[in-house]
Amino acid sequence: MVRLSRFTRQALVCLAAASCVISAPSRADDTSAWQNVKKAGVLRCGAAVAPPYVMRDPKTGEYSGFFSELCREFGQNVLKVKVEFVDTTWDNIVAGLQSDKWDLSLALNDTPEREKAISFSAPATDYNVSLVYNKNNPKIPKGAHTIDEIDKTGVTIAVMSGTAQDKAISGVIKQAQIMRLPGNDETRLALMSKRADLLADANITNMLLTEAHLDWAVAIQPNPPLAQQEVAFGVRKETSAADIAVLNKYVNEQVKSGAVNRLIKTSVQAMLVTNK
Template sequence: MISRRSFTAVLAGSAALAALPAMSQTASSLERIKSSGVLRIGAVADGAPYYQKSIADGSWRGFYIDICKKLADDLGVALEITETTWGNSVLGLQANKLDVFFGLNPTPERQKVIDFSGPCFKNAFSLVTDAEDNRQTWADFNDPDTRIAVDAGSSHDTAVSKHCPDAQVVRLKSQSDATASLQANRADTQCLVLILALTLVAKNPGIGKVVIPSPNDATTSNAGFRREDDTAWKDYVTAWIEEQRTNGFVRQAVIDNMALVGVTEDDFPEGFDI
């Protein structure tokens, strides 16, 4: 179990490494967090259910807020939240304005400039389809007569191209364009990651239902870090995340905060996992 004692032990090792002549004189993230007593994270104001900032009082909610609060509590430090955007979060890490940002997929381009934890949760590729559609596998949808809408060049596009090469892939400029195509009956189904698919159906109940086709395939949502020689901070958070996944905390945080977008636990389709 990752405790404050083990955190202190990791910090001691990090400090010893920092004393070596070959190491940079700049304090590592792990050292800075412990010495300052503050964990600095970024959050996206309109990023529900990941993040959400209250217009009324400026308070924050979201499953990554809950996760970061627990991380700070387990470290014995205060949590400092800086508003950012998905696009600017990487810049915030590189500029050492943030210690960690949760909610990034480790794309090849991002991996060139920042480091990543292991998966915080798996976001399964799903299909929003007609409520009467009984198909359950990718093979069922891999039909020349089936039109699958995706936002071109996205991970959704990649998943459909991989699993349904024989289907008609309707590639649109954006997710909203793909949804409009589905609503206008120019497509039979739309591919989205589970969080987005559940949110879409909650907002538009008449659009259909969510299916997680088997075999399950997913992208991941990870924590990002400033790249530095001392990997103790990244290693600590990676191990901490794995523990929270194993004990069910991450799964419950995701389910609880889906209420921010009108989704209940009963709305999760069969086969949901993190």
């Protein structure tokens, strides 16, 4: 057995302590979401289509919409990295974030259920659910403004599966049939082809539909408001408070400056032009 002198033992203890101090920042960096993004050189934005929040050109694959622009500007102007949009669906947008398929989920409603799985940024805008129908549909009473007036046997409501509006109407509809479809195009087509009597969607999204089809499309704004919530970026649960603060500072600045409202108007106008 080799005996070490007291001096040697003290020196080894000091060396071990120094090693721990040196390695600590490295471990801290590994837990920083934005440090990891900067190392990778790209911010991955998980995007499920929901105009005008998130829009995707089917020909080019390019993303637009005001939440897409917010994510793009955060990556390019704040983190100073490239931005990559990752296609997903509303059914998978939370799970994909949890499994590190992207760094931010776009345009998520901040709900108590989702807060159990992920964290959220400061809100960029508000949200509630409206329902669009054809004013010539005899099943829907003229001037309807409550859920009870449309929750009837024989009425079909189209909604994007896995969305906040899906959860909202599932909690209040008792008699009407709910037609759950994978995307925004499918729900609109169901309404326009008369396979569905109403389309439940975000109030801003449904505004696009009514503005584009003034001759027949009418929106019901339920009173009281249905599923009044905030819309924000989703981040992984383990994201540090410091990283969330960086994102919140950016979002709050965009809201306060009026940039978000300008982006919403631009996105709505772009969508209306596309639908002509």
